[in-house]
Amino acid sequence: MSGKKAVPTTNKDGLNLFFGNSTEIKPVVKTTIEKKEVVKEVIKPKVVAIESDDCMPLYTALEIGDDLNLMWPVIRDMGEKEFESYAERLRVFFLDQYEKNHYPVGGGDVTLENIIDRLQKFDNLDVNSDMIYFEENGNKILKGYNTWASVVDHWFPEMMDVEISDGTTSVKPSIIGVFRNKKLYMEKIKRTLWKDKLNGWKKEPDKTMWPTLKQSLRLGAGTQPVTNIRGPVAKWIWQTQMLENKHLDEIVVYDPSMGWAGRLVAFLAATNHPDLQNKKCIYIGTDPNSAINPRYKMIEKFWKKYVNTDCKAEVIPLCLPAEDICKTEVFEKYKGKVCVCYTSCPYFNRERYSDDPEQSYIRYKQYSSWRDGFLGPTIKNCYDLLLPQGRLFWNIGNLKIGKDKFLPLESDSIKKAISNNFTHEETIKMLMRFTIGRDNNLEKMAKTKSMNIVEAEGKLTKYEPVLVFKK
DSSP states (O other): OOOOOOOOOOOGGGGOSSOSOEEEOOOEEEEEEETTEEEEEEEOOOEEEOOSSOOOOSOOSOOOOTTTSOBHHHHHTSOHHHHHHHHHHHHHHHHHHHHHHOOOTTSOOOOHHHHHHHHHHHHTOOOOSTTTEEEETTEEEEOOOOOGGGGGGGGOGGGGGOEEEOSSSOEEOOHHHHHHSHHHHHHHHIIIIISOTTOSSSSOOSSBSTTHHHHHHHHHSSSOOOOOOOHHHHHHHHHHHHHHTTTSSEEEEEESOOTTSHHHHHHHHHTOSTTTTTSEEEEEEEOOOTTTHHHHHHHHHHIIIIIOTTOOOEEEEEOSOGGGGGGSHHHHHHTTTEEEEEEOOOOTTSEEOOOOTTSHHHHOOSHHHHIIIIIHHHHHHHHHHEEEEEEEEEEOOOEEEETTEEEOHHHHHHHHHHHTTOEEEEEEEEEOOOOTTTTTTHHHHHHHTSSOEEEETTEEEEEEEEEEEEO
């Protein structure tokens, strides 16, 4: 069983992102050739602030007063001017909660005790289940809809502030962006709350505005909030591959795009297997998002303090782009020693995670330069890091840029992997949940092959490929 500790008390002052001393990442060494002599040039690393002793999630449950959280019939019966005044008060309140208290409208809404409880359940989740992986009609299927691990989102309020691109030049605002745009906000809030066009209160009209508004906004704000990786799927991938390598003294994994730490907590949970608990397990990750980099170590600390006190796994988060890990001392130290690489990389420019200049959508403006400058080198780095027979699990899908027009991320990933001496071993189909509106014509999609569709468990379902490559 996992070691557990008492639930900590909430300390609002502890929500400060950057306090205490700073920790510098080791310098990146760049090699250039000048006059036939090898010259090593030290590139200045980013200085990332690490918290002194706090590791708490940045937000938990929202506290909203009765003066704002009105019964929906009261809101429904307001005149337009009265509703606009009330809606503006809501807008100011939610922006204030985000900017001062890190609470993102559209984010989770659970207590600290519940976050710990869910992570402990996820830590002990048995992934050897057909609810996570099964085979049917010659297809290898991943499902794993359990959401216990999704509470890791509480360390990343920025998830609700990520703009979404259509793969071209058009960009949709984030949910937080909608609240910043007063005119757009008023249009959306009238539709979702006052008129209840999404039927959030239709079956139960005698309930308060919150928390139903949260889901109505996620569906009706005209944007698509980013989501985290599916925890049970990530834990299954890490654990099955790590167990295959349990004979090693040191079990090392690599995640090229750490993102919102979904794969990180899945790794920590994967090490809670009887055959791995006493092993030296190391997770190496890269991500150029400097704002969130300190939180990876915060999560590791929180896990070992409140989720599983027996966890001995080590997390090495590098604040740099995946294509540049080959220039680091960490790369040289672990080259040829990693048993599995697993990630879901950026889908070119679809999600604008941050404005760091090292973000791949900023570094590589055109798809062809992104493919050759980010995709190819990242896959090559994985190959070089892997030990012989090691595997790369690459979760990616084609990017729709118009009617029946897609950027071929899947086929280009396969081409880059094969050109770097990988063998494409198999493709596992990760089922996606049905989305109202978007997925109403699955039969047509299956016939036209405009989307990835598979028949599983007696029905057509969209899926994302998890490409599996072997060194």
